[in-house]
Structure formats: C-alpha cells, structure tokens
Amino acid sequence: MNHNPTSGRATPQRSMSRxxxxxxxxxxxxxxxSGQENPTAxxxxxxKQIETTMQTADSAEVGxxxxxxxxxxxxxxxxxxxxxxxxxxxxxxxxxxAKWGPPRFAARGDELPYILVSPQxxxxxxxxxxxxxxxxxxxxxxxxxxxxxDEKQVxxxxxxMGGFGSWRLAADHPQRFAAVVPxxxxxxxxxxxxxKGLPIWVFHGDKDGAVPVERSVEMxxxxxxxxxxxxxxxxxxxxxxxxxxxxxxIPELYAWLNEQRxx
Numbered sequence: 711m712n713h714n715p716t717s718g719r720a721t722p723q724r725s726m727s728r729x730x731x732x733x734x735x736x737x738x739x740x741x742x743x744s745g746q747e748n749p750t751a752x753x754x755x756x757x758k759q760i761e762t763t764m765q766t767a768d769s770a771e772v773g774x775x776x777x778x779x780x781x782x783x784x785x786x787x788x789x790x791x792x793x794x795x796x797x798x799x800x801x802x803x804x805x806x807x808a809k810w811g812p813p814r815f816a817a818r819g820d821e822l823p824y825i826l827v828s829p830q831x832x833x834x835x836x837x838x839x840x841x842x843x844x845x846x847x848x849x850x851x852x853x854x855x856x857x858x859x860d861e862k863q864v865x866x867x868x869x870x871m872g873g874f875g876s877w878r879l880a881a882d883h884p885q886r887f888a889a890v891v892p893x894x895x896x897x898x899x900x901x902x903x904x905x906k907g908l909p910i911w912v913f914h915g916d917k918d919g920a921v922p923v924e925r926s927v928e929m930x931x932x933x934x935x936x937x938x939x940x941x942x943x944x945x946x947x948x949x950x951x952x953x954x955x956x957x958x959x960i961p962e963l964y965a966w967l968n969e970q971r972x973x
C-alpha cells in the first residue's frame with residue numbers, strides 16, 4: 711500500500727440492487743466465472759475513485775464513492791473497505807465524502823489495496839438509524855455480488871457519526887467483517903457479547919468536546935469484560951474531536967488491517 715499521509719500523528723498509546731453511474735466513467739469487467747460473461751456492467755475504473763448511486767429496495771437513491779485498486783481485475787478476490795463519514799459530510803455534494811479518511815487518500819491518488827466504498831448519509835438521518843443500517847447492508851450485498859470481493863476480508867471504519875454507525879453495523883452483523891475501526895464514536899455496551907470475537911481498533915481524542923471519550927472507553931471495557939481479547943484502544947493525547955486525521959495517518963493501522971481475515 712503506497713500510503714504516505716502527512717497530516718497528524720498519534721501519541722503511542724469494505725437482493726441484487728441496480729447500480730447506475732453518476733459519473734461518466736463505466737468500466738465493463740469480465741465475468742467472475744470462467745467462460746461466462748458478467749451480465750451486469752460494473753461501475754468503476756481501476757486506480758480511480760468515482761461517484762455513483764444505488765437504487766434501494768425502499769426506492770431510495772444512495773449515493774456513494776467507489777474506488778477500485780490500480781491492478782483490479784476479476785480473476786482474483788479483493789478486500790473491501792466500507793467507510794462511513796461524519797455528520798458534516800451529509801451537508802453537501804457527494805464529493806464531500808472524500809473530505810477525510812480513506813476516500814480522501816483515494817481522491818488524491820494514493821494506491822489502496824482494497825475496493826473502497828464510501829456512501830453518503832442523508833442530512834435528515836444518521837448512520838445508526840434502522841433505515842440507514844438496512845441500506846448499508848443492501849449496499850454491501852450489491853457490491854459483494856457485482857464485484858469480486860473477498861468476503862473474508864471485509865473491513866469497516868467510520869468517524870464520529872460514522873463511528874456510531876460502525877459500532878451498530880458491526881454489532882448486528884459481526885460475521886460479515888474481518889475488522890472494525892470506529893473513531894470517536896460510541897455504541898451499546900450491551901452488544902459486547904456479540905462483538906467480543908471481532909478484531910476492533912478504537913481511536914478517540916482525550917480532549918473531545920463533541921463525543922465524550924467515555925463513549926469509546928465504555929465499549930472497550932465492556933468487550934474486555936465479556937472476554938474479548940482482540941480489542942485495541944488508542945487514546946490520542948491532546949486531541950479534540952478531529953481524532954480521525956491522526957488516526958488515519960498511522961501506518962501501523964493499515965498493516966494491522968491487512969493482516970485481518972475471518973476464519
């Protein structure tokens with residue numbers, strides 16, 4: 711992974727839905743099965759991040775960014791990362807989703823080793839709501855069906871509102887993810903039993919004035935008390951709510967993610 715972020719530094723301590731393009735880029739890939747032609751034209755161009763939309767079962771249109779690795783092809787399976795943005799990125803065009811984190815790296819030309827999917831949450835809803843959670847599952851189903859995804863390496867991360875959404879999605883579907891990275895979010899400690907077997911790396915700034923750091927600490931403590939041994943927590947010292955900039959700038963995070971795989 712040629713990733714060299716320069717911003718921030720931490721103190722030690724990824725039913726069939728119809729996909730249509732919102733961009734003018736279409737890349738038709740070979741079928742996933744040998745000797746068969748893929749019946750669906752896939753959106754995307756290796757090495758680029760584009761904007762597209764999905765029509766959901768409840769007739770909503772979900773906009774999202776999708777990035778395919780530079781050497782993507784349909785002859786091997788690829789890790790998938792699902793990124794959930796924060797509240798601020800709901801108020802604006804779809805391109806605003808690339809303001810922070812992995813989609814920002816893809817937009818600036820970094821080479822990422824996985825398919826990256828970054829949807830946009832409506833401004834009048836949140837990632838933790840049942841409606842958005844159902845649409846995220848539908849989006850995951852569509853992507854894993856239409857692209858050659860390694861379902862043993864599906865990664866989930868989100869910041870702030872997306873951190874809350876990541877905790878909720880992971881708790882309700884722990885079997886789908888190889889690893890989860892919730893940043894300055896919070897979940898329900900009662901979900902600890904469902905999360906204890908999932909590799910999770912939590913980040914939170916110790917000076918966060920928007921989401922109390924206790925929201926992350928209580929999740930980490932609850933999972934440990936439930937017997938979880940795969941939970942990690944990094945307290946970002948002297949960092950406020952924007953803990954995602956230093957968190958996503960840690961090279962060790964990506965090395966750790968690349969190692970995670972469901973048995």
